Amino acid sequence: MANTFSFYNTLSRKVEEFVPEVPGKVSMYTCGPTVYHFAHIGNIRTYIMQDVLIKALEYSGYEVKRVMNITDVGHLASDADTGEDKMVAGAKREHKTVMEIAKFYTDAFFKDFDAVGNKRPDITEPATNCIPEFIHMIEVLLEKGFAYVAGGNVYFDTGKLDNYYVFSSEVEKEQLQVGVRDDVEEDLNKKNKTDFVLWFTKSKFEDQALKWDSPWGVGYPGWHIECSCISMKHLGNTIDIHCGGVDNIFPHHTNEIAQSESYLGSTWCKYWFHSNHLNDRAGKMSKSKGAVLTVSVLKEKGYDPLAYRFFCLQSHYRKPLEFSFEALDNVTGAFNKLINKIAELKEGGEVDAKAKEKYEGEFRDAVANDLNTSMAITVLYDVLKADMNDATKLALVESFDRVLSLDLIGHAKALSEGPKVDSELEAYILDAIDRRAKAKKEKDFATADAIRDELLSKGVEIKDTREGVKWQLI
Numbered sequence: 001m002a003n004t005f006s007f008y009n010t011l012s013r014k015v016e017e018f019v020p021e022v023p024g025k026v027s028m029y030t031c032g033p034t035v036y037h038f039a040h041i042g043n044i045r046t047y048i049m050q051d052v053l054i055k056a057l058e059y060s061g062y063e064v065k066r067v068m069n070i071t072d073v074g075h076l077a078s079d080a081d082t083g084e085d086k087m088v089a090g091a092k093r094e095h096k097t098v099m100e101i102a103k104f105y106t107d108a109f110f111k112d113f114d115a116v117g118n119k120r121p122d123i124t125e126p127a128t129n130c131i132p133e134f135i136h137m138i139e140v141l142l143e144k145g146f147a148y149v150a151g152g153n154v155y156f157d158t159g160k161l162d163n164y165y166v167f168s169s170e171v172e173k174e175q176l177q178v179g180v181r182d183d184v185e186e187d188l189n190k191k192n193k194t195d196f197v198l199w200f201t202k203s204k205f206e207d208q209a210l211k212w213d214s215p216w217g218v219g220y221p222g223w224h225i226e227c228s229c230i231s232m233k234h235l236g237n238t239i240d241i242h243c244g245g246v247d248n249i250f251p252h253h254t255n256e257i258a259q260s261e262s263y264l265g266s267t268w269c270k271y272w273f274h275s276n277h278l279n280d281r282a283g284k285m286s287k288s289k290g291a292v293l294t295v296s297v298l299k300e301k302g303y304d305p306l307a308y309r310f311f312c313l314q315s316h317y318r319k320p321l322e323f324s325f326e327a328l329d330n331v332t333g334a335f336n337k338l339i340n341k342i343a344e345l346k347e348g349g350e351v352d353a354k355a356k357e358k359y360e361g362e363f364r365d366a367v368a369n370d371l372n373t374s375m376a377i378t379v380l381y382d383v384l385k386a387d388m389n390d391a392t393k394l395a396l397v398e399s400f401d402r403v404l405s406l407d408l409i410g411h412a413k414a415l416s417e418g419p420k421v422d423s424e425l426e427a428y429i430l431d432a433i434d435r436r437a438k439a440k441k442e443k444d445f446a447t448a449d450a451i452r453d454e455l456l457s458k459g460v461e462i463k464d465t466r467e468g469v470k471w472q473l474i
């Protein structure tokens with residue numbers, strides 16, 4: 001029997017008790033990456049929180065099946081239907097074919113996705129695999145009168161819907177209507193400003209590399225259609241939970257619902273789970289602001305990707321989270337202390353089943369209460385402080401880590417077995433020592449001290465000895 005589980009449903013705008021269509025089973029769809037560029041750590045925050053949602057559901061007794069798309073065609077430079085195709089822009093920038101770009105960034109995405117402890121979706125599907133499904137859905141929408149052909153493109157007719165802005169309050173609706181008027185370059189083919197393209201044959205930009213035959217001429221799909229089709233292909237006509245970042249609420253998820261429910265003639269998805277932005281001091285992280293801060297870059301700088309996960313778990317998924325290296329340094333320090341405490345626990349002895357059940361219940365209540373991850377971590381600290389034997393504590397750490405996925409036992413073991421430094425960290429340490437030596441030679445002692453502190457914040461202590469600089473993990 002699965003336990004009760006609640007989270008904030010963007011569609012009803014309140015925290016709701018989750019009731020899946022089939023008891024104990026959850027079908028879940030998550031919008032995947034657009035593979036024309038690296039996914040920054042803000043994107044990865046979204047995937048971490050989705051991973052926690054899945055594992056928290058599993059911890060509460062549910063079985064989850066999750067599908068994710070890979071957007072390798074049709075996502076334009078803006079969410080509007082104009083501008084330059086992002087894939088083509090990426091290919092031009094890097095002098096590669098669009099499929100080479102897609103492969104490169106898909107691999108890079110999953111490398112970072114895995115490094116932060118996420119479980120891969122049961123099914124991932126690139127949009128370019130599903131062109132016949134897109135064409136079929138568009139044909140049905142045309143037959144049912146929800147779409148029209150104009151100027152060579154096929155558009156979804158939002159004027160046919162009683163309630164297009166399904167996620168928005170009346171005030172937000174007005175703001176969006178103003179926004180839609182201001183942002184979108186006028187497309188005279190559209191009957192309504194909010195109409196969106198399902199299939200392009202006439203593009204405003206040249207050089208579209210990927211094209212397919214369709215009943216409306218050679219062209220390519222709009223972005224929104226892929227999520228509706230890929231979801232239905234693998235999960236059937238209804239899904240329990242649809243996930244994404246808050247950025248996706250409008251227009252992407254609004255358009256997904258419009259086309260899916262017009263196609264089906266019935267409700268498609270009951271629960272919508274959205275996680276908030278990661279900001280840096282300059283504001284919202286975005287791909288267009290030059291250098292992209294990725295999980296791989298954090299690793300190159302000597303951070304443990306799981307310390308970044310720990311950073312994300314300490315804040316609520318519905319709140320914007322501000323990232324700074326200072327904040328990550330603090331969390332890394334706390335993470336190392338936590339590992340130290342776990343490493344001190346001795347194996348052996350009997351697990352106190354009653355105490356284990358009590359704390360597991362507390363942990364489950366925290367995650368099942370709108371994914372209160374910081375409370376779940378507090379329960380972990382409570383366990384470490386509690387008056388019970390080490391065997392019970394270790395069993396609980398292992399149990400909680402099924403959701404937290406911080407590799408707590410693995411880290412603690414590595415610590416007790418003595419420092420094992422991976423080659424990336426070692427290269428970073430040696431480079432930092434070189435930079436410090438150079439700074440000292442140039443009598444730039446402020447920089448030299450800053451480098452020493454930088455190393456210290458990552459748990460590396462250096463000492464100047466007669467034989468040269470020595471370092472050790474602390």
Ligand SMILES: [Zn+2]
Nearest residue numbers: 031032227252
């Ligand atoms: Zn989507």
